[in-house]
Amino acid sequence: MSTRASVLSDWLAQRLDRASDQPIYRQLHRLLQQAILTRELAAGAKVPSSRLLAAELGVGRNTVTQVYEQLAIEGYVSSATGRGTFVADSAPDEILFDDAPPAAVAPPDMQSTLSARGARLITGAGVSKRQGGAFMPGVPDVSRFPSRVWNRLHAKYWRRPLPDLLTYAPGGGHSGLRHALADYLRTSRSVRCTPEQIVVTTGIHQSIDLAARLLADSGDTIWTEDPCYWGVRSVLQVSGLDLKAIPVDAEGIAPTPADLAAPPRLMLVTPSHQYPLGMVMSLARRRMLLEFARQHRCWIVEDDYDSEFRYGSRPLASLQGMDTGGQVIYVGSFGKTLFPGLRIGYVVVPEALAESFATASAELYREGQLLQQAVLAEFIEQGHFTSHIRRMRVLYGQRRDVMLATIAARYGDTLAIAGGDAGLHLVLKLPHGIDDRAVAAAALAENIVVRPLSGYYAHRPDAEPGLLIGYACVPDEEIAAAFETLAGVIDGFLQGRD
Ligand SMILES: Cc1ncc(COP(=O)(O)O)c(C=O)c1O
Incomplete structure (x- = not known):
């Protein structure tokens, strides 16, 4: 494209959208950037004076001056006092553009883009999207x-x-x-x-x-x-x-x-x-x-x-x-x-x-x-720290008792419990042959978070099936109802074995 004011202003005038929400200043800036990057405006070419371009386009001279100043800050044009404004020899983002239209690039396959250790980390990631509610293990009652x-x-x-x-x-x-x-x-x-x-x-x-x-x-x-x-x-x-x-x-x-x-x-x-x-x-x-x-x-x-x-x-x-x-x-x-x-x-x-x-x-x-x-x-x-711990120990101890009593009422001693003496969770063991991951996934579909015990083992063949059940973050009065929902899921798997 010639940089003659009339040619450039025709090109710009065709593209400026005066009905758009986008201010003329922003549109003009983007169009000139684009013209320089695609070499519609050749490197070294002189651009029309702000006065001339403003008159041709019917916009304020200040608008064009501001656009030129912005382009100069960004390195697209440079001004030589008394001689005018010129397109820079190489535009800042030129490296991103090519003369040829860009070939369609397939979106990257993230797994093959990751490093080997990155891929292993992501494939084996254990982190849960939910971090609270019944029966999220390892989370205290933050409301207290x-x-x-x-x-x-x-x-x-x-x-x-x-x-x-x-x-x-x-x-x-x-x-x-x-x-x-x-x-x-x-x-x-x-x-x-x-x-x-x-x-x-x-x-x-x-x-x-x-x-x-x-x-x-x-x-x-x-x-x-x-x-x-x-x-x-x-x-x-x-x-x-x-x-x-x-x-x-x-x-x-x-x-x-x-x-x-x-x-x-x-x-x-x-x-x-x-x-x-x-x-x-x-x-x-x-x-x-x-x-x-x-x-x-x-x-x-x-x-x-x-x-x-x-x-x-x-x-x-x-x-x-x-x-x-x-x-x-x-x-x-x-x-x-x-x-x-x-x-x-x-x-x-x-x-x-x-x-x-x-x-x-x-x-x-x-x-x-x-x-x-x-x-x-x-x-x-x-x-305050030791008093808070003392209070929480009493609270979590009560919740632990409610949890144990609820499990006992439902299953008697048919399902063993481990780790009920301390901490924020216990483990409810499931009979061998039950897929605890499937149980946890089915529970999640019912809005109950539990973690499959087998997921914590590195040697999968030794892994015992079971569920980590966090009780500390569940109010006492909600434990029984939430466990009833979980038990419904567990029972489905226990019956599937019979
Ligand atoms: C055994 C164990 N160590 C460490 C952590 C995490 O500790 P932090 O949150 O301080 O990184 C957890 C969290 O559940 C845990 O269970």
Whole structure:
């Protein structure tokens, strides 16, 4: 196209839609961009003066001037004082365009676009679209969170926020929170630590990611319990670690002599409340693991995700508290004690590793949320945290009792229950041969969320069928009706076997 004012203005005039909602300025800008990108307006060509083009198009001169200025900022045209405005030699987005009309490109096949580990992560993903309601396992009753107290503390910090609380977190997190946590963990969980040994994270997922990255190299062997929580399995797998699933027995993780002959770099255990089956690791097994780890210099990551909620007996002491060799990395979270969306957790590491963990956390994740951490520190120091736990322990204990009574009324002792002594869920075992995934899918169709126990096993042939039933987030009075719906689904599968 010639850049003679009349030719260009005819071309533009045909395309400007004066009835459109889009302002003339925006239309003109887009049309000139398009003309330059498709080389309708050749590189180096002089464009008409704003006065001339405005007159030809019958638009305000200011409009054209503004469009030219915008095109100049974007690099489509350049102005030479006294000589006029010229199309730039190469337009900014030119690389996206070709002389030939674009060939039809098939939409990418996402599975083959992902990396091998990305595809494995997505194919094996366990995360649920629903995160509450009957009977979502692992979720506390968030409606009971003392939001008024939290809001008061929050408002206090926001009234005159200290600049230090609004910037990136120094490695390790908020110092007040680390002190408050050290006191809490010492007294409530028998964890032996100083504040400096604590690194605040966004939760157990991140703590384990950090530990895996700092303590193991890709290809190293990691032991996980079988069954175990799918989330941490995914975190470890995606780091390129070689996961070996070690079956659990009534005393916890139970490595065979052959397993013990090939020590891992790191093992991940849930000693206070095996996830998801609920047993407590025996003293003998704890001693054996600690001694094994000391001898072979391997790391034990202790996931202490919900041991505050033990009904009928006091919470059990941590494995970390028994460790004299500095082999245990202890991870915990406020996800169950306060609310999951808070995304604050912590990792307690041996003194010699503290500085490295703090630096790596700041280096990798560029941590922040210091104001939130300051609020939490004060929430703990003022005693609100322990009172909330005490109240929730009573509430979840009642719900657990209602749940057990409801199951017993429906099934007597024909279906076994595991893990009812602690935590936020229990496991209802199903007879062998029942497809627990199909049961969970059918329950979801009835708006009931349960998780199939077999999904937590790495060795599928060993997998027992069963359902993880979370009761903590279901009001007492809704438990029986929701379970009735679930039982209707279960019965359909039980009858199908007869
Ligand atoms: C055993 C276990 N560890 C860790 C987590 C997740 O912890 P966080 O939310 O702090 O990442 C869960 C969540 O359900 C869990 O069951």
